[in-house]
C-alpha cells in the first residue's frame with residue numbers, strides 16, 4: 325500500500341514519490357543525508373526517511389514547512405487524538421462565533437458557521453511551528469480546508485479544487501452560478517477521521533530536519549552547517565507558472581496569514597515572469613547546492629517553465645551551475661509529460677506547462 329502520509333495534503337507542482345524514490349535508491353545508501361531546499365509538501369525528505377536515509381528540508385512557505393514537519397517529525401496517533409480531544413474540550417462556541425463576522429464574505433460562503441468558528445479557534449491556538457502534535461493537526465486541517473465537498477465528506481469548504489485555493493471573488497461567482505452551499509462539518513470529528521485514515525500507514529522510524537527558510541540561507545543555519553548531503557533531489561519554482569503564495573492563500577490564512585490572497589509577501593521567487601530574474605534565482609540555488617552537497621554527490625532537479633524548451637531548461641540549469649563553489653557536471657537528463665491537472669476543471673482555458681525536465685548533475 326502507498327504510504328498514506330504522502331497524500332496528507334495536495335500541493336501544486338509536487339512531484340510524485342516515485343520520482344524521489346528512484347533517485348534516492350540509485351544515488352544514496354541507508355544512513356546518507358538527502359536534502360531538498362524547496363521541499364513543498366515534503367516528498368523528498370519523507371521518502372528519504374522511509375528508505376532509511378536522513379533528511380534535510382527547507383521551504384520558505386509556511387504551508388510547505390507545516391506539511392513537511394508533520395510527515396518527518398510526526399507523533400504517535402494516540403498523541404494526536406489526545407491533543408484533538410483536549411482542543412475540542414477547550415473550544416467555546418459562543419466565544420468564537422462572533423469573531424467570524426469580521427471576515428470577508430468569502431468565508432461565510434465557503435464554510436458553515438460552526439465549521440468557520442472551529443477553524444478560527446484552531447487557527448488561533450495551534451502552535452504548529454513548535455509543537456509536533458500541533459503540526460500534524462494543522463497539516464490534517466490543511467488537507468481538509470478546501471476540496472470537492474460535493475463528492476467527498478472529507479472537505480470542509482463549499483466546492484473548491486483541493487490543490488489550489490481559488491480567488492475569493494471567483495469562488496463566490498462559481499458558487500452562485502452552480503448553486504453550491506457550504507457543507508455542515510464538525511472540524512474535530514473530521515480531524516480524528518483523517519488522522520485514523522493516515523495513520524493506517526506507518527511514520528518513519530527516523531526524524532528529519534526541516535527549516536522554514538529562504539533556500540539561500542539553508543546551508544548557513546547553525547543546525548545545518550557542516551552537514552553534507554549525498555544528494556539533493558529538488559524542484560524549484562517553475563518559470564512563470566504558479567505563485568505558491570497566491571494559489572495557497574486560504575491555507576496560509578489558516579496558518580496565521582491575512583484573509584485574502586497576497587503576492588511576494590512570503591517569497592519573491594514564487595513567480596518570476598522575467599527569464600533573467602528566474603535564472604538569477606537558479607544561480608543562487610547552485611550557490612547553496614555547492615555548500616550542501618558532499619564531494620562525489622549528486623543534484624537531481626525537476627524543472628520547467630512557460631515558453632521554455634527542454635533544451636533551454638537543461639542549458640540554463642547547466643550554465644548557472646558555474647557559480648557553484650564546486651565543479652558540477654551534467655550526467656543525464658530526460659523529459660516527462662505532465663498529465664491533465666485537477667485545476668484545469670476550475671480554470672478552463674489556462675495553459676500551463678505540459679512537460680518537465682529531470683536533470684542529474686554530479687558534484688566533484
Ligand SMILES: C[S@@+](CC[C@H](N)C(=O)[O-])C[C@H]1O[C@@H](n2cnc3c(N)ncnc32)[C@H](O)[C@@H]1O
Pocket residue numbers: 335336337338339340361362363364365366367368382383384385388537538539540558559560561562568591592593594
Ligand atoms: C515546485 S515546488 C516544490 C514541490 C515539491 N517538490 C513537492 O513535491 O511538493 C517549489 C517550492 O519552492 C518554494 N519556494 C519558493 N521560493 C522559495 C525560496 N526563496 N526559498 C525556499 N523555498 C522557496 C515554494 O514555496 C514551493 O514549495
